[in-house]
Amino acid sequence: MAKIVCVLYQDPVDGYPTTYPRDGIPALDTYPDGQTLPTPHDIDFVPGALLGSVSGELGLRRYLEDAGHTLVVTDDKDGADSVFDRELADADIVISQPFWPAYLTAERIDRASNLKLAITAGIGSDHVDLQAAIEKGITVAEVTYCNSISVAEHVVMMILSLVRNYLPSYGWVTRGGWNIADCVERSYDVEGMTVGTVAAGRIGSAVLKRLKPFDMKLHYTDRHRLPESVEQELGLTFHPSAASMVPVCDVVTINAPLHPETEGLFDDALIGTMKRGAYLVNTARGKICDRDAVVRALESGQLAGYAGDVWFPQPAPQDHPWRTMPHHGMTPHISGSSLSAQARYAAGTREILECWFEDRPIRDEYLIVAGGRLAGAGAHSYSEGDATGGSEDAARYKS
Numbered sequence: 135m136a137k138i139v140c141v142l143y144q145d146p147v148d149g150y151p152t153t154y155p156r157d158g159i160p161a162l163d164t165y166p167d168g169q170t171l172p173t174p175h176d177i178d179f180v181p182g183a184l185l186g187s188v189s190g191e192l193g194l195r196r197y198l199e200d201a202g203h204t205l206v207v208t209d210d211k212d213g214a215d216s217v218f219d220r221e222l223a224d225a226d227i228v229i230s231q232p233f234w235p236a237y238l239t240a241e242r243i244d245r246a247s248n249l250k251l252a253i254t255a256g257i258g259s260d261h262v263d264l265q266a267a268i269e270k271g272i273t274v275a276e277v278t279y280c281n282s283i284s285v286a287e288h289v290v291m292m293i294l295s296l297v298r299n300y301l302p303s304y305g306w307v308t309r310g311g312w313n314i315a316d317c318v319e320r321s322y323d324v325e326g327m328t329v330g331t332v333a334a335g336r337i338g339s340a341v342l343k344r345l346k347p348f349d350m351k352l353h354y355t356d357r358h359r360l361p362e363s364v365e366q367e368l369g370l371t372f373h374p375s376a377a378s379m380v381p382v383c384d385v386v387t388i389n390a391p392l393h394p395e396t397e398g399l400f401d402d403a404l405i406g407t408m409k410r411g412a413y414l415v416n417t418a419r420g421k422i423c424d425r426d427a428v429v430r431a432l433e434s435g436q437l438a439g440y441a442g443d444v445w446f447p448q449p450a451p452q453d454h455p456w457r458t459m460p461h462h463g464m465t466p467h468i469s470g471s472s473l474s475a476q477a478r479y480a481a482g483t484r485e486i487l488e489c490w491f492e493d494r495p496i497r498d499e500y501l502i503v504a505g506g507r508l509a510g511a512g513a514h515s516y517s518e519g520d521a522t523g524g525s526e527d528a529a530r531y532k533s
Contacts, residue, residue: 135201135202135203135204136203136204136226136227136491137203137204137206137221137224137225137226137227137248138194138198138203138204138205138206138225138226138227138228138229138487139206139208139218139221139222139225139227139228139229139236140191140192140194140205140206140207140208140228140229140230141207141208141209141211141218141228141229141230141231141234141235141236142186142187142188142190142191142192142207142208142209142231142234142255143186143187143188143209143231143233143234144187144188144209144234145187145188145189146184146187150184150187150189150190151184154182154183154184154473156182157182158180158181158182159181159182159473159474159477160474162478165279165282165283165336166283166340167279167336169278169279169499171280171478171481172277172280172478172481172482172484172485173481173485174481174482174484174485174488175488176197177193177480177481177484178193178194178195178196178197179192179193179477179480181477182473182474182477183473183476183477184473184476185476185477185480186231186233186255186471186476186479186480187209188207188208188209190476190480191205191207192229192255192479192480192483192484193480193484194229194480194483194484194487195207197484197487198487201491206221206225208221209234211230211234211235211236211237211528212237212447212525212526212528212529212531212532213526213529213532216529218236219242222242222245222246222249223245223246223247224247224248225246225248225249226248226249226250226251227249227250227251227252227253227487227490228246228249228251228252228253229252229253229254229255229483230252230253230254230255230261231254231255231256231471232254232256232257232258232261232448232467232470233256233448233466233467233468233470233471234448234449234467235261235448235525236261237261237447237522237525237528238252238261238262238263238266238267238522239263239266239522239523239525240263240265240266240520243263243266243267243270243272244266249270249272250272250273251272251273251274251275251490252267252272252273252274252275253274253275253276253483253486253487254274254275254276254277254502255277255479255480255482255483256276256277256280256281256470256471256475256479257276257277257278257279257280257281257282257285257470258276258391258392258418258419259274259275259276259502259503259512260391260392260393260419260516260521260522261522261525262274262502262503262522263520263522264393264502264503264508264512264516264518264519264520265518265519265520266520267503268503268506268507268508268518269506271505271506272503273490273496273501273503273504274501274502274503274504274512275486275496275500275501275502275504276500276502276511277478277479277482277483277486277500278336278497278499278500278511279336279499280470280475280478280479280482281469281470281471281472281475281478281479282336282337282340282470283340284469284470284471284472284474284475285337285389285417285443285469285470286337286340286341286344287344287469288417288443288465288468288469288470289337289341289387289389289415289417289469290341290344290345292415292417292441292443292463293324293329293345293385293387293413293415293441294324295441295463296413296415296438296439296440296441296461296463297321297322297323297324297327297385297413297439298321298322298323298324299317299318299319299320299321301463302316302317302320303317303321320438320461324345324348324350324385325348325349325350326349326350326351327350327351327384327385328350328351328353328382328383328384328385329342329345329350329351329352329353329383329384329385329386329387330352330353330354330355330373330379330380330382330383330385330386330387331353331354331355331386331387331388331389332354332355332376332379332386332387332388332389332390332399332418332422333354333355333356333357333388333389333390333391333418334354334355334356334360334370334389335356335358335389335515337389337417337418338354338356338387338389338390339360339364341387341389342354342368342370343368346368346369350385351369351371352368352369352370352371353370353371353372353373353379353382353383354370354371354372354373354379355372355373355374355375355376355378355379358514359372360372376399376404377404377407380404380407380408380412381407381408381409382409383408383409383412384409384411384412384413385412385413385414385415386408386412386413386414386415387415387416387417388400388414388415388416388417388418388422388423389417389418390418390422391418391419391515391516392418392419392421392422392521393515393516393517393519393521394517394519394520394521395517396419396422397421397422397521398421398422398423398424399422399423400414400416400422400423400424400427400428401424401427402424402427402430402431405427405428405431405436405437406431406436408436408437410435410436411435411436411437411438412436412437412438413437413438413439413440413441414428414431414437414439414440414441415440415441415442416440416441416442416443416444417442417443417444417469418444419444419446419521420442420444420445420446420448421446421521423442425446425454425455425456426455428440428456428459429455429456429459432459432460432461432462433459433460437461438461439461439462439463440456440459440461440462440463440464441462441463441464441465442456442462442463442464442465443464443465443466443467443468443469444467445464445466445467446524446525447524447525447526447527447528447531448467448528449466449528449531450466450531451527451528451530451531452530452531453530482500485497486500497510498510498511499511502516
């Protein structure tokens with residue numbers, strides 16, 4: 135029997151919900167490219183419930199305990215005295231989320247002698263040292279596509295919020311004001327602007343499709359160029375690199391995975407080549423942007439706004455400068471954890487577990503590392519190497 139350690143984010147401050155604003159979520163059968171949604175044998179949850187927090191347990195406890203396995207669920211993940219560190223020593227499987235990542239560093243992997251499988255309940259497994267997983271023969275899997283559209287919707291919301299100066303305008307209302315001039319002095323239309331995405335995979339392509347009706351000029355860069363038919367359908371302009379694309383853009387959205395080649399990509403030099411007053415939106419990974427370079431660009435006016443859903447480390451320490459920098463629209467990594475998305479990534483996590491315990495192949499599109507190499511979606515999206523270092527700062531959040 136296996137020991138599974140599941141690291142999930144904390145319950146709401148006023149307690150786990152007993153009711154929800156809506157009675158359910160729309161039923162989907164396939165994703166836009168035809169890939170089917172997760173297909174576990176069964177689920178022990180109601181779609182639309184809060185599954186990603188500790189009390190939700192991804193709906194896994196009954197299934198795992200009925201099969202004789204041990205499930206440990208915690209939100210205490212950072213620091214040498216954390217529950218995660220203590221329970222990891224004899225864990226066979228670790229389940230974590232990008233939103234509240236349990237950083238599986240090389241040091242932690244070395245101490246976890248029984249660890250055979252690391253599952254990301256969501257998309258993006260960069261909180262696992264993929265190089266160490268390759269070297270130790272650990273399988274890494276994630277629920278590919280489960281929340282790609284959720285994130286794409288969040289990107290569009292952030293672009294509109296920044297360009298139309300929505301958040302400061304909302305603030306005037308809540309403070310009892312009617313300060314129209316203050317609201318519109320930084321407000322523009324997106325119509326006619328040039329927007330470029332760094333990476334045009336599932337999320338980046340979905341963003342472009344959703345922005346086309348706004349009559350924006352659409353640009354992209356990606357290591358895998360899109361088919362000519364797609365470029366023509368959406369009116370896309372391809373660039374061989376981010377460096378060649380960002381100087382022509384009014385808005386840049388980052389939708390690339392984090393790996394050694396993208397870590398720190400948006401530094402002072404690259405941001406300095408962008409149009410003065412451009413907007414930068416990052417729902418990919420915090421480490422793709424140099425933290426202090428973003429702050430400097432907002433303070434100088436090189437960037438007119440920065441909206442992000444991702445930080446490093448996560449959770450961000452209370453004194454993280456992105457909390458207080460000017461003209462930002464930060465959220466605490468919620469774009470891919472809507473109640474709709476949770477139903478999909480919980481079901482996908484169970485599907486992966488069922489395959490593992492029944493000795494059936496895990497879907498190729500779910501695999502990141504297998505058999506001592508990058509595999510499946512991982513071979514398409516990642517590069518070998520480590521991008522998880524420095525996560526010790528997350529422990530500061532607790533103090």
